[in-house]
Every structure is written in structure tokens, then in C-alpha cells.
Amino acid sequence: MEITGLTWAVTIAVIVGLVLFDYFFHVRKAHTPTLKEAAIWSSIYVGLALAFGLVFFAFGDTDHAIEYYAGFITEKALSVDNLFVFMIIMTSFAVPRLFQQKVLLFGITFALISRTIFILLGAAILEWWSDAFYIFGIFLLLLAGQQLKSEFSSAEEAGSEADNALVRFARKVLPVAEHYDGDKIVTRVDGKRLFTPMLLVMVAIGVTDLIFALDSIPAIFGLTQEPYIVFTANAFALLGLRQLYFLIDGLLDRLVYLGYGLAAILGFIGVKLMLHALHQNNLPFINDGEDVPVIEISTGFSLLVIIGILVITIAFSLLSPKGKALRALQNAEKFAHRYTLLPEDATTEQRQEAAEKMDFWTHRAQETEHRYLEELIEHKDQWSAIIRVAHETRLEDANRRGIPALMSQRIVTTDGPVLAPDTNGKDNEDSESRD
Structure with a gap:
């Protein structure tokens, strides 16, 4: 497939058109997407991405097709990790859920622009100096190590993404209001023109996009050196x-080992880049400037390795004891919260059905190994409060209606780690007696 200026122009026009479509038909009017809406549009965009790769096959360009799919899957995996940081940033700034779409679209648009610039720079550097592959490879290996290190960081340290130097500088030099004014960036308070916290959120998102571009661009250049493939995959x-x-909000943090998988992918591509650099060596202090006879990892094999790492990582995250503990906690909190939202005129059957789901997941959480629960609850104390309040509400409802509520009685009086994380390590005797 010949990649011409017309090919670039049409592709860029399509990408810009999709971004504008997103803005005018989805984001312009503030709303929180339903799960169905998010699922449909996520499927459409993934379908478009996969269909685009078929264009290369249609032209008989198998090599570029495989490079595109390998790059797309790698960038998508890294983007999911980006979403987790975006979530931390918006939580740190308490962005109303109704306006989170606008922040995300800004982040995506800024990322497209910044990564396009990085792609052009990367392509120019590699064209001018092929031994830059050494630098890219070493950089990715360092990033893999940094990714592993971040897995041992606390949530507070991860949340520092929202408190970077540029944000702190903006707070000092700009008049920033204490509260949001819808999705506006500028507002008036007592007649004074002030910026809203929305500006700080966008600054934090923009800086984060730049940081993530530093690992995503070298990573994909390790899979293909064709700028067009790099751009379209991104x-x-x-x-x-x-x-x-x-769509996956609430599921993101269930992928408890995703960071390890991404570190493995970055490390693998870093090694691939180093081997490629050795194979085309020009540095005089390595093998007297001659090519080093090393194996080169094909893009097809790279695609299989990347898919394999992601499948193993996701499966292990969901099936591991820690992943199961997190799922039990999340569902216990979700169904407990739903119980508290039941209207006063809810029927006995509706209350019973909601209570059964709440009891089931609360009991599952209580049965989970305490060491995992204590680790997960360390930064999620609100779960305990939500679960306890829901069971207290159920106990009050039961007493008022004369209905037995033994599970809630035990939950409310327990001192276990799920519902009362400040127990100084004491085990829950009631929990043990139930098992």
C-alpha cells in the first residue's frame, strides 16, 4: 500500500471529523453516559480501528497490517493505564461526573496533537541517526523499571499526578475559584473574574498526556518505523x-496486575529495539562500528507476545485472590449503596431482593483473606462506611416491619476488617464463627 500525501490528508480529516462528532453529539451537552451508551460507542470505535487494519490486507500489505495491529493493541493497553491516572486526577479535583466527558475529550484531543508532534520528531530523529534506537531501547527499559516501581507506590503517590509543579504554579499565579461553575473554565465570584478548578484539571491532564507520550511513542517505534502506522495506531x-x-469505570482497578503486564510489554519492546539497533549498528565502540549478528524479533512474533502478556495479566488479575477480594468489596459496596437508595414505598419483595444481593456480597467480602482486604481498604475506607450504613438501614427497616435481619445484626456489630478497618489488626470473631 503506497502511503501518499493524499492518504495522510484523508486520514487526518477522518480523525478530526470523529473528534468533532464526539464533541458536538456527545460532549457539548453535559451528561453522564449510560452503560449501554458507553458499550455501544466503545464497540463502534474498536470496530473502526480493527476495520482500518483490514485496509492494508485489502491492498496486500500484510507487513503493515501486522505492524498496525501490534501498535494498536500496545497503545490501547497503555491508554487503559492512562485512564486509571485520569480517574485519580478527576477524583483528586472532585470533578462532577456530569462534566468528566468534557475533561476526557480535552485530554484525548491534546494527546492527539502532542503525540503527532512526537511522532514527527521521532521519525526525523531515526531518519537522521539510526543509532537512536539504542536510546529508545534504553529509555523503554528504564520506563519498564519505573512502571514496576510505581506498582509498589501508594494511591496517594499516584494521586500526585494531579499535584504536579505546573498545577501548583498555576494555583499561585492565577486567580482560581474554590468551586466549579458547571463545565466553565472562567466564572465570576463577587464581581471578580476567576478561573474555575476545571482549568487546573485540564492542565493536570495535559501534563499527564505529555508524560505518557514519552513512553507510548518509543514503544510503537519499536514495532514499526512507518510514521503513518505510528500515527494511525495512536x-x-x-x-x-x-x-x-x-464503560470500565469500576472495573479498572480490578486489573490489579495490569501495571506488571505493561512493564513486561515495555521491557520486551525495549529489548527488541536494542536488538534492532545492534543489527544495524554504526557506533564505533560496539563491534568496531559493524553490525552485530543478533536475532531480530519479528513484528508478528511481537504481536503474539503482547497479546499473550495482556491475556495472562487480565486473567491473573481477575482470578487471583487479590482480584477476587477487590471484586467482592466493590460489589458489597455497590449493592449496599443501592439498598440505601430504595424509596420509602419500595415493596417487601424489592427490599428482600436488594438485601439478598447485599448480604451475599458482604458475606463474600468477609470470607476473603484479611490480608488482601486490609491492603485494599487502606485507601478505600469509604467502603466500610457505606456497607455499615446500609446494613444499619436494613436493621432499622426490619425492626420497623418486624422482619428478621440476622445478617445485618451480625454485620453491624462486627469489628472485622471489611467494615471497620481501624481495628488495629484484630480478627473478627463473629466472622470466624460464621465460617
């Missing part, structure tokens, strides 16, 4: 990211 990985955020 663009299609970013498109639909807004819908994916709302």
Missing part, C-alpha cells in the same frame, strides 16, 4: 477512550 487507540472510561 489515533485509533485514543479515539473511543472517553466511552471506554465510562
